[in-house]
Amino acid sequence: xxxxxxxxxxxxxxxxxxxxxxxxxxxxxxxxxxxxxxxxxxxxxxxxxxxxxxxxxxxxxxxxxxxxxxxxxxxxxxxxxxxxxxxxxxxxxxxxxxxxxxxxxxxxxxxxx
Amino acid sequence: xxxxxxxxxxxxxxxxxxxxxxxxxxxxxxxxxxxxxxxxxxxxxxxxxxxxxxxxxxxxxxxxxxxxxxxxxxxxxxxxxxxxxxxxxxxxxxxxxxxxxxxxxxxxxxxx
Numbered sequence: 001x002x003x004x005x006x007x008x009x010x011x012x013x014x015x016x017x018x019x020x021x022x023x024x025x026x027x028x029x030x031x032x033x034x035x036x037x038x039x040x041x042x043x044x045x046x047x048x049x050x051x052x053x054x055x056x057x058x059x060x061x062x063x064x065x066x067x068x069x070x071x072x073x074x075x076x077x078x079x080x081x082x083x084x085x086x087x088x089x090x091x092x093x094x095x096x097x098x099x100x101x102x103x104x105x106x107x108x109x110x111x112x113x
Numbered sequence: 114x115x116x117x118x119x120x121x122x123x124x125x126x127x128x129x130x131x132x133x134x135x136x137x138x139x140x141x142x143x144x145x146x147x148x149x150x151x152x153x154x155x156x157x158x159x160x161x162x163x164x165x166x167x168x169x170x171x172x173x174x175x176x177x178x179x180x181x182x183x184x185x186x187x188x189x190x191x192x193x194x195x196x197x198x199x200x201x202x203x204x205x206x207x208x209x210x211x212x213x214x215x216x217x218x219x220x221x222x223x224x225x
Contacts, residue, residue, distance in 0.1 A: 031211070033213075035215075040122065040217060040218075041217055042119070042202060042215045042216055042217040042218045043157070043202060043204075043215040043218075044215070045212060045213070045214070048211060048212065050211055056211070058212065059114065059214075090156070090157070097210070097211050098145070098206040098207075098210050098211050098212050098213040099144075099145040099164075099206050099210070101147070101159045101162075102147075102149075102157075102159065102213065104156040104157050104158070105156060106155075106156050107156065
């Protein structure tokens with residue numbers, strides 16, 4: 001089955017701890033994205049990557065970090081510097097960059113206690 | 114950067130009625146405008162998109178219109194059905210760009 005997989009689906013962490021969210025795709029897409037979804041705020045772009053070993057900050061990158069060592073993988077680390085990390089995180093990939101269809105994962109819900 | 118505003122935030126219609134969701138964008142260089150539907154507990158999925166070289170696009174009961182001069186685009190759903198109930202997001206991307214900027218979403222509820 002081709003698709004994009006995020007894990008874990010639910011994650012609880014204590015304040016001050018870093019946490020890494022996994023995103024894997026087997027669609028052979030070059031571009032990958034991380035969005036944060038909060039009620040009433042839509043989908044806000046955290047980081048994106050167009051090719052392996054390259055990534056750019058999105059609109060709300062502060063307190064987050066990413067890596068793109070493999071085409072299939074784009075993990076997101078939520079660091080202790082992120083002031084309000086509790087949110088729903090969506091990973092996406094696309095074949096044609098931002099002007100092509102985005103395929104989303106099922107999301108990861110992070111709750112910081 | 115690009116800014117996309119979406120209205121209304123919630124919309125309730127009777128089954129069979131039409132629904133219209135409107136978005137405005139700020140950057141006149143934007144040329145790609147997709148719409149995504151997110152059903153409760155599910156991932157967003159593309160339902161229709163339009164590029165700036167056309168003014169309207171239809172796909173069965175859904176259509177999107179684009180007014181480049183006014184920098185706004187709209188989603189039209191006719192003959193609404195209960196399964197149309199979802200959150201709808203508009204988005205915009207710059208020509209050749211790598212970023213897709215989303216609106217804040219519209220919660221559509223189709224009542225029986």
